[in-house]
Amino acid sequence: MNTIAQNDPVVEGPKKSFSLKVVGVGGAGVNVMELMLKSAPPGVGFAAVNTDAQSLAASSASVKVQLETQLLRGLGTGGDPDQGRALAEEQLPKLKSLCEGADVVFILAGLGGGAGTGISPVLARAAKEAGALVLGFVTTPFACEGARRQRLAQQGLAELKSSADGVICLPNQKVLKMIDENTSVLETFKITNEFLADGVRGIWRLLMHKGLIEIHFPDLAALLRDRHAESAFAVAEAMGPTRSREVMDKLLAHPMLDGGQILGESEAVLVSLIGGPDLTMAEVNRVMEQVNRHCEHAQVIMGAAIDETFTERLAVAIIAARGNPEHESAGTAATGNGEEFAQQLLPCSTTMRPGSRFVPPPPTLGSDQVQQLLARQGRGGARQRKSPSKLRQSQLPLEIVSKGRFDKSEPTIYKGEDLDVPTYIRRGVALN
Amino acid sequence: MFNASSIIVGLEIGTSKVCAVVGELGADGALNIVGLGQARSRGVRKGEIADAQLAEEDVRHAIVEAEQMADVEIRSVYLGVTGGHLRGFNNRGVHPVVSADREISEDDVQDVIKNAKAINLPAQNHVIHAIRQHFLVDGQDGITNPVGMLGSRIEVDVHVVHGNLNRLQNAIRTVKGLQLEVDDIVFNGLASSLALLTNEQKELGSLVIDIGGGTTEYVVYGNGIIKHTGVLAIGGDHVSNDLAYGLKVPLSRAEQLKIQHGSSFLEEAAKGQTITISNELGLPLKTVNLEHLRRIMSLRLEEMFQLIGQDLEQAGALDYLRAGVFVCGGGARIPQIAKLAEHVLQMPVSLGKTNSISGLKSALDQPEFAAAIGLVKFGSFQQRKRAAKSSLTDGIKNTLGQLFRRG
Numbered sequence: 001m002n003t004i005a006q007n008d009p010v011v012e013g014p015k016k017s018f019s020l021k022v023v024g025v026g027g028a029g030v031n032v033m034e035l036m037l038k039s040a041p042p043g044v045g046f047a048a049v050n051t052d053a054q055s056l057a058a059s060s061a062s063v064k065v066q067l068e069t070q071l072l073r074g075l076g077t078g079g080d081p082d083q084g085r086a087l088a089e090e091q092l093p094k095l096k097s098l099c100e101g102a103d104v105v106f107i108l109a110g111l112g113g114g115a116g117t118g119i120s121p122v123l124a125r126a127a128k129e130a131g132a133l134v135l136g137f138v139t140t141p142f143a144c145e146g147a148r149r150q151r152l153a154q155q156g157l158a159e160l161k162s163s164a165d166g167v168i169c170l171p172n173q174k175v176l177k178m179i180d181e182n183t184s185v186l187e188t189f190k191i192t193n194e195f196l197a198d199g200v201r202g203i204w205r206l207l208m209h210k211g212l213i214e215i216h217f218p219d220l221a222a223l224l225r226d227r228h229a230e231s232a233f234a235v236a237e238a239m240g241p242t243r244s245r246e247v248m249d250k251l252l253a254h255p256m257l258d259g260g261q262i263l264g265e266s267e268a269v270l271v272s273l274i275g276g277p278d279l280t281m282a283e284v285n286r287v288m289e290q291v292n293r294h295c296e297h298a299q300v301i302m303g304a305a306i307d308e309t310f311t312e313r314l315a316v317a318i319i320a321a322r323g324n325p326e327h328e329s330a331g332t333a334a335t336g337n338g339e340e341f342a343q344q345l346l347p348c349s350t351t352m353r354p355g356s357r358f359v360p361p362p363p364t365l366g367s368d369q370v371q372q373l374l375a376r377q378g379r380g381g382a383r384q385r386k387s388p389s390k391l392r393q394s395q396l397p398l399e400i401v402s403k404g405r406f407d408k409s410e411p412t413i414y415k416g417e418d419l420d421v422p423t424y425i426r427r428g429v430a431l432n
Numbered sequence: 433m434f435n436a437s438s439i440i441v442g443l444e445i446g447t448s449k450v451c452a453v454v455g456e457l458g459a460d461g462a463l464n465i466v467g468l469g470q471a472r473s474r475g476v477r478k479g480e481i482a483d484a485q486l487a488e489e490d491v492r493h494a495i496v497e498a499e500q501m502a503d504v505e506i507r508s509v510y511l512g513v514t515g516g517h518l519r520g521f522n523n524r525g526v527h528p529v530v531s532a533d534r535e536i537s538e539d540d541v542q543d544v545i546k547n548a549k550a551i552n553l554p555a556q557n558h559v560i561h562a563i564r565q566h567f568l569v570d571g572q573d574g575i576t577n578p579v580g581m582l583g584s585r586i587e588v589d590v591h592v593v594h595g596n597l598n599r600l601q602n603a604i605r606t607v608k609g610l611q612l613e614v615d616d617i618v619f620n621g622l623a624s625s626l627a628l629l630t631n632e633q634k635e636l637g638s639l640v641i642d643i644g645g646g647t648t649e650y651v652v653y654g655n656g657i658i659k660h661t662g663v664l665a666i667g668g669d670h671v672s673n674d675l676a677y678g679l680k681v682p683l684s685r686a687e688q689l690k691i692q693h694g695s696s697f698l699e700e701a702a703k704g705q706t707i708t709i710s711n712e713l714g715l716p717l718k719t720v721n722l723e724h725l726r727r728i729m730s731l732r733l734e735e736m737f738q739l740i741g742q743d744l745e746q747a748g749a750l751d752y753l754r755a756g757v758f759v760c761g762g763g764a765r766i767p768q769i770a771k772l773a774e775h776v777l778q779m780p781v782s783l784g785k786t787n788s789i790s791g792l793k794s795a796l797d798q799p800e801f802a803a804a805i806g807l808v809k810f811g812s813f814q815q816r817k818r819a820a821k822s823s824l825t826d827g828i829k830n831t832l833g834q835l836f837r838r839g
Contacts (some may be wrong), residue, residue, distance in 0.1 A: 001614055403671040405683055409477045412665040414739065421667055421733040422674035431678060431724045 005014070018162065020204060021045040021102035023133070025120045026084075027055050028110025028139065028193070034059060035197040044204065045097055049123065051115045053085060065098055066117065067091050081152055084118020092126055099127035104207065104217060105134050106200060107164065112149035117156030124164040133217055136160050136167040137200050139192055143173050166220065170233055174256060199233040202317030206272045206303040213284070215303030234338060235317045237420055243314040244283035248290045251316060263294040264321035264416025267428060271296035273304040276311030287316060292415065297427055437698060441498070442807025444620060445487060447476045447669060448495040451801060453500035454507070454807035455791070464813045465791025465805065467502025469494040478665045479514035479620075479647035481602045488606050495610065508613035510811040512803050513560065513603055514620040514647045516665030518689030520596040522565070523551050526587045532646040536569065536578045540586055542772060548590040558597040560619055564655045565589040574655065591658045593619045616814060621649025621661055623806030626813075628758050628784035629653060637752035640784060641740065642803060643774070645669050645761020650740050654752025662743050664736065668762055671732050678728045679720050685709065687726060696733055696772035698726040729753055731770065737776035756780035764799035 022044060024033030030048045037046055037060060042215060047063035050056050056064045065355075067087040088095060094184040099105050105127040109116035116138070124134045138160065161167050165312040175192045185193070206215045234254040238246035257263060271291050273284055284304045298320070413419070417426060424431065440455045454467035469518050470546075471493035475486030497508050525548025529540055548679055550560045567575040578586055604614050625640040637654040646667045652660040671694070676686035696713040705722040744750045746747035761771055764783050786796045787807050795801050 404479070404676055405669065406673060407481065410480070410516070414664075419735075419739075420670065420673070421737045422677050422728060424674070424678060424728050427731065428737075429727065429731060431721075431727065 009234065013255055019043065019102050020104045020106065020208065021047065021099065022106045022108065022200070022204075023047045023049055023098070024059075024238065025049045025107060025123060026113055026116030027135060028113070028189075029108040029120070030055050030059050032108045032110075032133050032193045032196050032200075033061060036200060037061065038219075039201070041066060041080050045102065045206070049086065049098070049115075049119060051096070058240065059083055061150035063098065067115075071275075073153075079149075080167050081112045081114055081118035083386070084114045084116075086118075088119040088126075090414040092122065094122050095126040095142070096130045099130040099132050102127070102130075102132045104289075105132045106204070107134060107160075108138075108196065108200065109136070109160075110141075111160075111169075112141045112145060112155035113152075113155045116266060117152050121163045122332075123154065128165075130195035134164040134166075135203070135365065136164040137196055137219070138167060138390070140169060140171045140173075141318075142176065149179075151240060165206045168233075168321070172197065178256065180230075197235060198235045198297070198362060199317065201321060202233075202235060202272045202319070203270075204273075204314075205274050206304050206306065213302060213304045214296075215301060217268075219301055232358040233317070233319055235315065237313060239313050243312075244286040247314050247316050248279055248287055251318060252290075252294075257318070261416040262320050264296075264319075265418075266295060267299045268321040269298045270319040271300065271302040272317045272319075273302070273314065274307050275304070275309055275314045277306055277308065279304065279306060279314065282332075287314075291318070295415075300419070368418050405410060433446075437654065439442045439506075440808050440811035441506050441513065441802045442508040442623070442809075443491065443511040443607065443622075444493070444804040444807060445476060445481065445491060446473055446644055447479055447643070447667060448474050449800065450487075450490040451804040452491075452498040452506070453492045453795060453801065453804040453808050454504060454506070455789075455805075455812065456497050456502075457815055458772075460540050460757075461816065463789050463791075463809060465708050465808065466797055467500075467504070467656060468795040468801070469497030469499070471497070473645075474551050476686050477646055478667070478669070479644065479663075480517075480599055480836075481606060482604055484602065484609075491606060492610055495612070500735065506612065508615045509607060510612050510809050510814075511603060511607055511617045511808045512620040513595065513597065513600055513617045514644070514649055514663055515599060516647065516663060517599055518560070518593060518619060518663045519659030520591060520593045520619075522589050522659075523548055523562075523592050524587055524589050525549070526585065529584055529586055529788075531685055534582045534584055536581050536583055536586055538579055541567075541579055542621060544586045544588045545590070545734060548588050548657055551592055553594055555559050556597050557594050557598055559592055559594045560600070561591070561593040561622065563591045563593075563658050563660075564624075565591060566655070574719075576781060578708055591661065593622070615811060618807055619649070619661065620644070620647075620803045620806075620808050621651045621663065622658070623804070623810055624649065624784070624802040625651040625653065625658075625806065626809045627786045627789070628760055628808035633758075635757040636755035637779075638755040639744070639749075639757045639779075641757060641759050642735075642761040643667060643759065643769075644761045644803075645687070645765075646738060648740070648761070648763070650744075652744065652747075652749040652752060654749070659752055660747045660749040661742065662740070664739055666732075666739075671729055674728045674732050675725060678724060678814065681709070689720065690729065693722060693725055694729050694766055695726055696766055696768040698723065698793045702726050726768050729766075730772065733763075733766070733772055734776055737773050741777050741808060744807050753779055756782060758782060758784035760784035760799040760802040762800045765831050 022033055022036065024030040027050065031052055033048060046061040047065065048056055048059045048061040049065045050069065051067050053066060056066050107120050107123055111117045120136060124136060127134045140157065141149045174194050175195060179188055179203035180283065207217060210229060234251050234256045236247050238250060250392055258307065263269060269291065271288065274285060288302055295339055325354040347428055403420050410420050411420055440457055444451045449470050450473045451470045453465060455465045456464045458464060475481055475483035475488050476489065481487045495506055496611060525544050527540060527547055527579045530535055531537065539598045545564060549557065566573065566589065567578045568587040569578050569581055570585055592717035601615060601783055604617065607614050619641055624642040628640055629638055629687045634653040634777045635656045640651045642649045644667045646669050648664045648667055650662050651658060672687045673684060674691050675690055676683045679686065700724045707722050708716045709720060710716050711720045757777060758774055759773060759781060763769060770781040770783055784802060786802055789796065789805060789809060
């Protein structure tokens with residue numbers, strides 16, 4: 001481990017110039033940010049963006065931006081993303097100046113409400129225009145929060161996807177499996193927030209710390225782009241001489257990973273190892289071997305980082321992204337440095353509208369979404385809710401790989417893979 | 433007139449077809465295939481019965497056809513079983529030789545075999561086969577008959593094939609529903625290997641892969657004994673299903689495309705080519721990309737061999753295969769399947785031929801019938817064993833009993 005100690009100044013040099021900004025958007029986003037604020041390394045800037053004055057007042061972030069109009073009277077958007085979006089568009093310069101000077105901007109938001117859902121896509125665009133790379137960390141609501149919130153969240157997610165470089169989405173519903181019945185609502189939200197914060201920490205550690213094996217942001221963004229239909233997070237920690245083995249056992253037993261089955265199904269997996277200066281290559285190797293065995297067909301990105309405070313400890317964070325088969329080919333590897341990558345992105349991202357500073361909320365990507373918006377504007381009252389949900393229903397079967405004649409028979413599961421699904425789909429071979 | 437004991441019937445209830453083969457065991461011990469009946473199977477998925485009524489009907493058709501062809505009345509069958517629930521593993525039994533002179537007696541051998549067969553399995557599991565492998569005397573390997581040798585410790589390995597009892601019962605009940613007796617149930621992969629391999633090939637070490645409609649069975653022989661068995665619940669059905677999904681055609685059409693245009697490889701020549709499907713009037717219905725068809729198919733088959741390869745590697749069975757790999761079952765009809773298997777497994781691969789039995793040429797030539805023919809062969813072994821075991825008085829009793837039963 002001597003070599004690392006010697007390398008310290010060299011490795012740390014370039015990393016310090018890299019500036020990260022964490023922006024919490026909306027009530028949930030600000031809460032998650034608060035959690036992280038306490039354990040933040042120096043050099044990370046925090047900002048809170050919300051429409052609700054109360055939430056901002058309670059926050060201890062160094063920069064607070066309240067998006068405000070006379071109409072809202074400081075009471076928030078009332079769960080309407082359109083309001084949030086309109087506000088954000090109106091005050092785009094403010095958001096842009098917020099992101100100025102940062103190389104990477106993390107956006108934390110809880111989707112499904114007004115502020116988080118509406119503002120974060122606009123903020124992502126503003127940050128990109130300010131020259132930063134943008135990674136979104138979002139949660140989607142619990143199923144019990146209702147279909148409307150779920151739908152809004154999905155819509156917001158799609159918007160954020162198209163304007164950010166990468167989005168990691170944690171469905172709250174998944175967390176529900178892990179907590180026992182008697183957990184209070186307050187507690188539950190705390191746990192989901194904690195979860196999201198863990199994931200963010202896992203990634204920022206990788207980006208910020210001197211690494212044994214470094215991870216580059218463009219790789220990360222390429223991994224997450226277009227593959228964020230759903231992500232599973234798992235973080236585990238172990239101590240002692242057998243820590244590498246223990247930590248894997250804990251990870252595989254993690255309810256979020258469904259006993260490792262999620263790993264087999266996912267097609268992009270990010271593994272981040274954080275250990276003390278005594279972390280050995282053999283340990284890294286052991287963990288990676290296990291991970292690779294579980295996700296043979298996934299694109300695995302790994303990074304190992306050193307944290308002085310982690311002596312004798314080993315923490316492994318796994319983010320597994322399950323793919324969106326239709327977008328598969330789009331998410332292929334992109335290399336080169338961050339600037340290049342951002343430039344490559346510009347032309348292909350259709351929502352990027354450079355001169356759109358004072359243009360009202362832009363209609364989103366897909367034609368069906370445009371129709372959805374039109375339908376909402378055209379009709380009033382009770383019908384509002386009906387038509388979009390109908391549209392959503394018709395899209396559902398597209399995402400399911402039908403098993404044809406094996407539909408009703410016992411699935412052939414081999415190492416977490418359903419072999420009844422055509423091989424070319426599981427291996428991501430595109431037929432064009 | 434045939435003596436009932438000399439007629440042996442193998443019945444395979446497969447995913448794509450039900451097949452009954454009638455064999456006649458001559459007085460000199462030679463086996464001759466005299467009848468064959470088959471029916472398209474409709475009630476089976478992945479090697480297991482999914483619709484008992486349809487399956488029963490299909491079995492009846494196959495049996496009746498075989499009876500007519502061989503001109504015999506079928507009373508009992510050797511039933512082939514398969515399915516994803518079947519597992520094979522090796523178990524070792526140990527027995528200390530207690531006699532004063534340390535000579536291994538027949539009883540010691542029986543005891544050690546009994547120990548090896550005492551396997552701890554969940555209650556719902558049933559042992560189909562417990563096949564004896566070689567003996568070890570004081571750690572010395574490769575002993576085929578230890579009786580009379582000196583030693584203090586005798587060990588034996590058995591290869592155990594077991595499966596879920598209820599799921600095995602489904603097939604047995606279907607046959608019993610037709611007033612047929614089941615002499616024994618046999619793992620299909622084992623049956624295929626019996627039909628295909630000669631003794632030299634077993635001795636040298638070979639792998640038999642039976643690619644069926646719903647399942648693929650494989651058996652490894654080395655040094656004349658079974659080293660490893662396995663079932664993969666993937667078969668020709670999966671290829672058809674993949675094609676139906678990928679090419680967006682109905683399943684029946686996909687099946688047809690697979691048979692007419694399928695291949696194991698995606699050749700350069702196929703790239704960019706299309707196939708036009710026409711209806712019975714000759715009007716074009718749909719155009720299908722041949723490249724896609726081949727790619728979907730080759731990926732599936734490649735994966736199948738890869739999975740088998742992985743399993744064998746894990747079991748350490750790859751080192752035994754000096755005689756190579758033999759492919760049978762309906763999947764053996766896929767063009768260039770041997771070349772693909774050779775490419776994946778890195779071993780000489782050939783299509784299996786059932787040439788160790790005489791009889792109907794039409795039955796023996798087809799790779800699909802390997803399992804059913806193997807069942808007959810398995811039956812003939814059992815019959816001979818039984819005949820050798822039964823003493824003279826038993827023999828008389830049996831014959832009398834059979835006479836009464838026939839009457």
